[in-house]
Amino acid sequence: MSEREPNTDPANPALPPRRSGLQWRTILALAIVWMVLWGDLSIFAALMGLLVGLIITLAFPMPPVRFAGRFRPFRVAWLLVRLLGSLTVASIDVIRAILRPGPPLHSGIIRVPLRVDDDLYEALVSELASLVPGSLVIEARRSNRTLYLHVLEATSADDLAQARLQVRRAEDAVLAAFGSREEQAAIRQSPGDEEEAP
Incomplete structure (x- = not known):
């Protein structure tokens, strides 16, 4: 995992200090x-x-974003291909769900704890999850690396599990494209959190 800077904020010991000076x-x-x-x-x-x-x-000074991983062009290209495929499939699913006769859609909010412990990776996973129609990140907690997503179709536990799985796959794809070997090994060893969100 990436090394965090020493913290100078006593109110929140999990956050690194903000930058000072000209950026x-x-x-x-x-x-x-x-x-x-x-x-x-x-x-x-x-x-x-x-x-x-x-x-x-x-x-609005921001904390520094460290990048300890590697840029893998072929993995990044595959990440973009997967994103386009997800956009296409999700767009068709959203159109079908909206036009389908019957009761109105039941949306829901899910909680997905991330396994990555890095600002850049969390931002990339959040963007990938929000870009795909049918889901939207409504909150990203940096202190405990947790995403809260609004899911358009959440009529069953399977729908929620599928939405959570999509975030996990985005996380895996980001790590495959940008993560170091150590980060990838740590993610493989960390157990997945299958806890159902309210």
Whole structure:
């Protein structure tokens, strides 16, 4: 698992400290996003983007995100292929569930404890789970690495188990694409949590 930085927040000992000082890479990335959103590649837009990035990073400092894994291009490509396949299948399922005659859909909220202990992996798993139609991450708890998802069709325990399994598969795919060997071995040894959420 990735090593966490020493904590200086007595209110929550599980969270690493926030960054202080100028974060030039983040400021530059925000400036590029600013120019793309405005569709303007002028010097004025670049300066405004840098100013906005500076204000955002000073007003909302974020903790550092460490990456101790490896980038595997073929696994990343397979992750994208799986995402497209999941998007297609889930979109068809959602359309069929909405158009199906009968009683209204019963949605639900499930709790899925993650096995990964890393900010970047948690964010990627959350995005993958939210991108697929029919499920939406409504809360991601960083302190205990738990996702809470709204599931569109939750009429039975099998539906909830299937939604939980989709998150587990996304987690496995993220680790296969970006995780180090040590992280992958730790995930294989950790038992899955099959507890049903309320």
